[in-house]
Amino acid sequence: MRTIFLGAPGTGKGTQAAVLAEKFSIPQISTGDILRKAVKDGTELGKKAKIIMESGALVSDDIIIGLIEARLAEPDCVAGYILDGFPRTIAQAESLDNMLKDTSPIEAVIYFDVDEDEIVKRLTSRRTCGQCGYNYNMITDPPPADNVCRICGGTVIQRDDDKEVTVRNRLLVYKEKTEPLKEYYVKQNKLRVIDGNREVKKVREELIEFYNKLAS
Ligand code: AP5
Numbered sequence: 001m002r003t004i005f006l007g008a009p010g011t012g013k014g015t016q017a018a019v020l021a022e023k024f025s026i027p028q029i030s031t032g033d034i035l036r037k038a039v040k041d042g043t044e045l046g047k048k049a050k051i052i053m054e055s056g057a058l059v060s061d062d063i064i065i066g067l068i069e070a071r072l073a074e075p076d077c078v079a080g081y082i083l084d085g086f087p088r089t090i091a092q093a094e095s096l097d098n099m100l101k102d103t104s105p106i107e108a109v110i111y112f113d114v115d116e117d118e119i120v121k122r123l124t125s126r127r128t129c130g131q132c133g134y135n136y137n138m139i140t141d142p143p144p145a146d147n148v149c150r151i152c153g154g155t156v157i158q159r160d161d162d163k164e165v166t167v168r169n170r171l172l173v174y175k176e177k178t179e180p181l182k183e184y185y186v187k188q189n190k191l192r193v194i195d196g197n198r199e200v201k202k203v204r205e206e207l208i209e210f211y212n213k214l215a216s
Contacts, residue, residue: 001026001080001214002104004087006181007112009170010123011196015135016112016207017084024211027076030084031064033133034071040130054160056169058088058177065095072099088178093185107214109185110207112196116171123167129154 001024005013014030021028035053038046045067049059058064068086071077083106087093100106114122125138127147131154136143143149143156161170185191192210196203 001211002100002106003080003214004083004106004109004185005085005112006109006178006185006191007196008114008116008119008174008178009167010119010126011112011114012122012200012203013084013112015200016204017082019204020207020211021082023208024080024215026080026082028082028084029068029071029077029086031059031067031086031088032084034067035059036133054166056161056166057173061089061091061095064088065092068092068096069099087181090180090184093181106190108192108210109181109190110210111182111185111191111193112203113193114196118197119171120164120167123162124164126159126162127156128159128162130157131155 005017007013014028014032017028017030020026035046035049039050039053040046045063048063052059064086068083072081083096087096096106121139122137127136127138127143128134129136129143129149129152132149132152134149134151136156147156148154149156160166182191194203194206
């Protein structure tokens with residue numbers, strides 16, 4: 001069960017990865033979450049990443065590859081994992097192939113296909129708990145009126161990179177740096193396209209069916 005969730009920002013990778021990881025008892029490895037935690041903790045990595053993330057650009061390949069190499073060596077990855085938001089460049093994908101060449105390769109890459117207008121709507125209406133990371137949505141799942149997270153009591157905020165100007169920049173960066181990975185994984189015969197425009201439940205059902213087949 002070694003899979004990658006690939007897709008533009010806001011296509012539902014994190015939403016679906018969290019549920020699948022729990023259902024199949026494998027870790028969700030989100031480079032975005034790792035970086036946000038580093039920013040919150042004020043580490044050296046966090047200080048470097050903060051400005052880059054706020055602009056919508058990508059953190060350097062060297063930093064990200066080092067983070068993933070260390071994370072994949074942890075014992076909870078033995079039975080598999082979902083890579084959510086990694087790789088994001090051809091250099092990251094090649095490094096991952098290299099890291100796994102003497103062990104177990106990636107089995108499938110799920111590509112979340114969502115229209116651009118829908119992406120902008122989803123991201124600009126997303127609100128996130130600054131403490132537990134739970135995602136609300138002003139349209140489909142609004143936070144309580146006082147912005148106190150109903151899961152953990154933390155404060156619900158809008159991520160800096162979810163403001164419209166940064167969302168547009170993230171989409172440009174995605175097209176230039178990350179979209180070429182579709183072709184990279186088509187060539188490896190690993191790409192599976194999911195229609196992510198549908199409601200969360202429908203997308204989840206298709207993914208669970210696919211993971212059940214992978215597991216059998
Ligand atoms: P990261 O946190 O990975 O952001 P992202 O890929 O831009 O992912 P998002 O969290 O925005 O989108 P998602 O697809 O997970 O959608 P979600 O499920 O949340 O990265 C942030 C930054 O970190 C990057 O910009 C970069 O700077 C840096 N970084 C991270 N990884 C890196 C790497 N490998 N290399 C270099 N830099 C890296 O859903 C979004 C919203 O839509 C939510 O409100 C949700 O409720 C809603 N939603 C989800 N599914 C549906 C649906 N089916 N219908 C309606 N609404 C839905």
